[in-house]
Amino acid sequence: xxxxxxxxxxxxxxxxxxxxxxxxxxxxxxxxxxxxxxxxxxxxxxxxxxxxxxxxxxxxxxxxxxxxxxxxxxxxxxxxxxxxxxxxxxxxxxxxxxxxxxxxxxxxxxxxxxxxxxxxxxxxxxxxxxxxxxxxxxxxxxxxxxxxxxxxxxxxxxxxxxxxxxxxxxxxxxxxxxxxxxxxxxxxxxxxxxxx
Amino acid sequence: xxxxxxxxxxxxxxxxxxxxxxxxxxxxxxxxxxxxxxxxxxxxxxxxxxxxxxxxxxxxxxxxxxxxxxxxxxxxxxxxxxxxxxxxxxxxxxxxxxxxxxxxxxxxxxxxxxxxxxxxxxxxxxxxxxxxxxxxxxxxxxxxxxxxxxxxxxxxxxxxxxxxxxxxxxxxxxxxxxxxxxxxxxxxxxxxxxxx
DNA sequence: GTTAGCATGTAAGGAGTTACATGATTTT
DNA sequence: AAAATCATGTAACTCCTTACATGCTAAC
Numbered sequence: 098x099x100x101x102x103x104x105x106x107x108x109x110x111x112x113x114x115x116x117x118x119x120x121x122x123x124x125x126x127x128x129x130x131x132x133x134x135x136x137x138x139x140x141x142x143x144x145x146x147x148x149x150x151x152x153x154x155x156x157x158x159x160x161x162x163x164x165x166x167x168x169x170x171x172x173x174x175x176x177x178x179x180x181x182x183x184x185x186x187x188x189x190x191x192x193x194x195x196x197x198x199x200x201x202x203x204x205x206x207x208x209x210x211x212x213x214x215x216x217x218x219x220x221x222x223x224x225x226x227x228x229x230x231x232x233x234x235x236x237x238x239x240x241x242x243x244x245x246x247x248x249x250x251x252x253x254x255x256x257x258x259x260x261x262x263x264x265x266x267x268x269x270x271x272x273x274x275x276x277x278x279x280x281x282x283x284x285x286x287x288x289x290x291x292x293x
Numbered sequence: 294x295x296x297x298x299x300x301x302x303x304x305x306x307x308x309x310x311x312x313x314x315x316x317x318x319x320x321x322x323x324x325x326x327x328x329x330x331x332x333x334x335x336x337x338x339x340x341x342x343x344x345x346x347x348x349x350x351x352x353x354x355x356x357x358x359x360x361x362x363x364x365x366x367x368x369x370x371x372x373x374x375x376x377x378x379x380x381x382x383x384x385x386x387x388x389x390x391x392x393x394x395x396x397x398x399x400x401x402x403x404x405x406x407x408x409x410x411x412x413x414x415x416x417x418x419x420x421x422x423x424x425x426x427x428x429x430x431x432x433x434x435x436x437x438x439x440x441x442x443x444x445x446x447x448x449x450x451x452x453x454x455x456x457x458x459x460x461x462x463x464x465x466x467x468x469x470x471x472x473x474x475x476x477x478x479x480x481x482x483x484x485x486x487x488x489x
Numbered sequence: 490g491t492t493a494g495c496a497t498g499t500a501a502g503g504a505g506t507t508a509c510a511t512g513a514t515t516t517t
Numbered sequence: 518a519a520a521a522t523c524a525t526g527t528a529a530c531t532c533c534t535t536a537c538a539t540g541c542t543a544a545c
Binding site: 119120121122139140143144147168169170171 | 523524525526527528
């Protein structure tokens with residue numbers, strides 16, 4: 098099936114992989130992690146958590162000993178099924194991985210990916226942007242009418258070009274890394290941050 | 294009311310303002326004009342045209358003399374009500390104008406806007422991005438964990454900074470222009486391009 | 490004559506927002 | 518004691534995409 102919109106679900110699983118969290122905190126972290134243009138709303142997060150509960154990817158752990166705060170909260174933790182799903186999805190380097198909505202999230206979890214997967218995603222992303230660039234460049238020549246339109250097109254093209262250069266640097270770095278160390282780069286798991 | 298999603302409608306009206314067009318051609322031009330990340334689909338354009346017909350903003354002009362091609366097409370032209378609506382919306386320099394989805398479109402039609410409106414939209418857009426930047430910058434300090442996450446944040450911040458610089462240049466240019474010529478900058482209307 | 494591109498649509502469904510609703514806890 | 522922020526949710530609605538359906542016309 099490979100639901101197109103598993104972005105949110107995957108990001109949640111990725112965060113819960115590090116430490117259990119409750120909804121409110123999850124939302125804050127998601128907004129920091131992925132530079133979403135609009136902030137993620139509760140109306141979108143909470144239903145997603147319910148869906149994930151039903152799917153068996155996460156478990157509800159109603160607060161036992163909340164530590165500092167005596168405020169009751171619903172804490173979620175990732176289940177084995179969730180871990181399995183996350184790993185499977187994160188391994189997939191298909192077109193979905195380099196689409197606009199997914200790419201940032203995939204990149205954010207690159208530490209949990211094999212080097213080849215990273216490469217294929219970065220290269221896929223780059224050629225996607227390259228296509229867009231080609232279209233934009235030919236379009237520019239055609240109608241040199243309004244000066245604001247022209248300026249907008251110029252700036253858009255420059256932005257995408259910059260993005261492409263960034264990807265090229267990353268690809269080169271990845272290739273260099275691959276040469277020296279063919280293994281997966283495993284970051285040491287940081288100690289679960291205490292959510293206050 | 295100020296429907297949030299009038300973006301598409303406004304863009305269509307803006308294009309029809311220059312010359313009557315049929316749906317297929319409209320879609321192509323919209324995709325060029327606004328650098329939408331995904332191409333606009335027919336499933337979104339055609340229903341929008343129907344809505345606009347019902348609203349009385351456009352008229353259907355089933356092809357009379359198609360010129361070069363003898364292919365029958367449904368050509369739309371803007372109505373007085375549509376012109377009125379477009380002018381009213383394009384004059385509004387409220388928050389909606391500098392949101393992500395709207396800003397590019399508004400900018401593309403800047404030639405049909407007063408200098409003060411342009412200024413307010415550019416400045417609104419800039420402070421919106423500035424806020425985003427502040428949030429991102431403070432976020433960055435907190436968790437210097439994963440190197441890919443760090444790189445993503447660095448790059449995002451740099452992109453927004455670049456955007457802010459661009460807006461600043463535009464604002465300065467606009468201010469200089471305002472000093473010399475307080476009137477609206479009217480581009481000569483380019484001759485309606487013959488759609489083949 | 491067949492393929493590629495032109496041209497117009499509809500139906501079902503996904504993903505998320507806004508607005509509403511409620512209440513606890515912490516800070517001032 | 519009030520205000521801010523934490524915390525969790527639901528319902529209605531919007532906008533768009535995908536996939537389907539259909540047929541014309543130009544070029545090879």
